[in-house]
Structure formats: C-alpha cells, structure tokens
Amino acid sequence: MKLDGKRVLVIGERDGVNAPAIEACVKSAGASILYAETLCFV
C-alpha cells in the first residue's frame, strides 16, 4: 500500500504514538490528512 496520494484518518494514542507524530510521518510520504485525533485510554 502506497501512502502517496492517500487521504488519511489519523487516530493516535497518548500512550502509543500521538496524532501529531503520525501526521508528520504520513505527510512526509505524500499523504494528506483528512482527520486527526489523539485518543486517551484510562
């Protein structure tokens, strides 16, 4: 699966990888961001 050209729903997690980090990484591969959220499970 190529990220380039994909529209991405970013669902990060506070205790895993957060949304801003995922956003930066997928953008570097040519994807665009449709939605981004960092979840927090307690």
Next chain:
Amino acid sequence: MDLEGQGRIRQVVEQSGTEDVIAVLGANSATAVEMTALTLKSGDPSYAGPLAGIALGIPSYHILESEIVAQIDPALYDRELALSALAMEVDEVIAPMKSLREGGA
C-alpha cells in the same frame, strides 16, 4: 474509539467520501487497535456509537508496520517513532489489523 470521535469521523467521511481513504493508528495495545480497525471497517461493534451498523470499509494500518515505516523519511522516523517502537510489542499490536484487512469480520 469514543462516541464523539466516531461522530466526527462519520461527518468527515460523509463530506468527502471514502475513496483513497485509509486510517493510520498509533495505539499500543492489540485490543485498542482491533476495536478501532473493526469500527472503521464494519461499523461500531458495540452498536453504541454513530458508526453502529455503518460499514465504511476503510482499511487500517499501524504507523509502526514495516510497510508504512519503509515510506517514512528516516530522520523523521528517528525523531518521532523510534522510541515508541522500542516501547511497543509491534508484531503483537498489529496482528489483529492485518487479519482484518485480509478478510476477517
């Protein structure tokens, strides 16, 4: 995924469609990954949220899957993901989403 998040995703998808849309997750447990991936593919399995009964068919990937990591700028990987990758049982966490993409549920 909480109910508010489901509502926002439903709204986004209703406005923009699902063509070329994928989800990239960052959760650190197999259960969280499975629930989110299942919700985005087949609808909310708890039938409680706005995505109950709505099969969006959106495939989910984990940011630390090798297939995804290979496409990321290595310097960015080192800065943003390397530490998380060390702290996570990546193979265990991504196992359920791979089986979901390959046809499960």
